[in-house]
Amino acid sequence: MPTAQPVPAPDATSDIPEVASVLRTSVMRMRRRLANERHPDNDLSLGSMAVLGALYANDEMTLGALAGRERVQPPSMTRMVNFLEEGGYVVRRQGETDRRQVLVSITSKGRRTVRKDRLSRDAWLAQQLVGLDADELAAIRTAASIMERIATS
Amino acid sequence: MPTAQPVPAPDATSDIPEVASVLRTSVMRMRRRLANERHPDNDLSLGSMAVLGALYANDEMTLGALAGRERVQPPSMTRMVNFLEEGGYVVRRQGETDRRQVLVSITSKGRRTVRKDRLSRDAWLAQQLVGLDADELAAIRTAASIMERIATS
DNA sequence: TATTGTTATACTCTATAACTATA
DNA sequence: TATAGTTATAGAGTATAACAATA
Structure with missing residues (x-):
């Protein structure tokens, strides 16, 4: 049995397929909802x-x-x-x-x-974001920035 | 002149319209890109x-x-x-x-x-995510979860 | 010849309205 | 009467191919 070690840094790489999957799904649904709510x-x-x-x-x-x-x-x-x-x-x-x-x-x-x-055009979406805390807003901002970079790459 | 004060906690609420806007834009572009990359x-x-x-x-x-x-x-x-x-x-x-x-x-x-x-179907997107650090992946996960909730609400 | 934009055409996805079968 | 799903039809958005004008 190996000696106890510090918890290894989570291997972010192994999460990538799952993150890709949930991101893709949520983007597809979100876009449809946005189109309906204009x-x-x-x-x-x-x-x-x-x-x-x-x-x-x-x-x-x-x-x-x-x-x-x-x-x-x-x-x-x-x-x-x-x-x-x-x-x-x-x-x-x-x-x-x-x-x-x-x-x-x-x-x-x-x-x-x-x-x-x-x-007005972001009013619906903004309304949906009310109640999020600063960390969640920051996460969205980060994710949006990454999506923007990917989408325009 | 008011006394110097601690930096106020960022008023997350005031960021909401901008976050809504960048999120909407990035979702629209990302969706189109995903549709093209299947x-x-x-x-x-x-x-x-x-x-x-x-x-x-x-x-x-x-x-x-x-x-x-x-x-x-x-x-x-x-x-x-x-x-x-x-x-x-x-x-x-x-x-x-x-x-x-x-x-x-x-x-x-x-x-x-x-x-x-x-x-394979997320391979393209996953490839785009390679190189992100754990915090960024976590941000995407959080954002995706919020988008999922909004889209299905 | 290559590039910028337009026209012609068709395809994908989605919606609404009208309908059928069942509850 | 109301509901679950289907059929018929139309609209929005996008693409490819062929073309015109310019470089």
Whole structure:
């Protein structure tokens, strides 16, 4: 029998498959729930709002950059930008140095929408988070950051 | 000027809107990435695999219970079960006490598929988690558990 | 020739409404 | 009448393939 030893550091590696599994499952269910809970007075899809959010932060992006950032194919981004442009949330202009490019920028209506909706569009989720303690919020923040890195890697 | 005081305990509540926002965003992107990264030799959708996983754990469930668990409407679950049944992964039988019910159970092929795929289907995600330390894995576990609770609430 | 974006088309997943069978 | 599940149908979101414009 081996001599008693300090408890070995938990082998984090051995947990990885299980963590991957629970993470994947919870992400799938969470996403569906989020899609169901979006605010009825906002006719923008979650995807469109994400695009608008990116433009809120970056002012002007090429369509390709938006597609890359949101991890959709260019035709999908064309559709989203069409929709946002029809609603007056963004404008297109032709690239100057490279005229194949389409530069998309957010309008003042788009900015207003982002600000107004940031208050309300996370309201449901925020409500679900009420009651969590600081450690739990920190865990979510850490996990979200890791997911973001994985999703955009 | 007020006397210097100990740093106040961070007001976790004030962080909630921001945490909600980053969580929502990361879930959306992560889900899309997961959908893109599923293993090519597995023709079962992520949703079908989740159903099979539930049946692996529970042996036999009604179609309604499966729909409730996966948070889809009954017609959607009918489709998934049809698909799984055609593939020989599950079988239907009529409820005994209530003959309106459809009891769905997993076949040995389904069990084999779950076992085999549990090893491979999370492989991509697990690979992304390699290198995380124990605290980070714990954070993901905590966050996943909270997401699961929220999504099924 | 290669790249950026668009158009045409089709597929997957999900929902609602109407229906059947059973309670 | 109410409930469990199915069928019919439609909508949202995404993809691939083919194309146009530009580099």
